[in-house]
Amino acid sequence: MDVQITFDCADPAGLAAFWAGVLGYRVQGPPKGFETWDQALDAWGVPPERRNDASAAVDPDGTGPRLFFQRVPEGKRAKNRVHLDVRAAPGLSGDARMAALEAEAGRLVARGASRLDRHEPSPPLGAGHIVMADPEGNEFCLD
Structure with missing residues (x-):
């Protein structure tokens, strides 16, 4: 069984880069067949204003959980229940x-x-x- 930890946030790319640096992870690269995320998102017809809707950080050794960051409209309001x-x-x-x-x-x-x-x-x-x-x-x- 794999585990993914999901963060609701305002800036998925920024938070993925932060946590990648904290944990020695890397920001997940684009899917096979694409050199960059922009190439993939262009091919999929994703408009520029939606290109920071999600990002992920992954363990380069493949042993740690994937961290997934998704943009949400609301900001953080209270103490985390899980950290x-x-x-x-x-x-x-x-x-x-x-x-x-x-x-x-x-x-x-x-x-x-x-x-x-x-x-x-x-x-x-x-x-x-x-x-x-x-x-x-x-x-x-x-x-």
């Missing part, structure tokens, strides 16, 4: 873990993310994490 945890410090703990999370937070802020909150380690159950938001305000955690 992604980006595992940025696997196997690390304490100060080393938080330093790795801070470094990743800095990289993602430079790509357009926002930093929302930092939760300090609280042993034995809490290892510490940083809450972030993508360019459209969707929350995710650096864990």
Whole structure:
């Protein structure tokens, strides 16, 4: 069984590029027989104003889930009910873990993310994490 994670958003191409950069994915290329998406969309008769209705990011290794981004007319209004945890410090703990999370937070802020909150380690159950938001305000955690 394959899993796809779908994001409702205002800018599918922009969000696909953001998440591809976060996760080491790539923006999904055009279908076979086309060198570019514009060629495919021209062939299918898709008007220019509809060309950013959808985009996707895929794991280049083919093991992670496909991320699909679809344009919707309404903006985000409340906290996400589901969010992604980006595992940025696997196997690390304490100060080393938080330093790795801070470094990743800095990289993602430079790509357009926002930093929302930092939760300090609280042993034995809490290892510490940083809450972030993508360019459209969707929350995710650096864990």
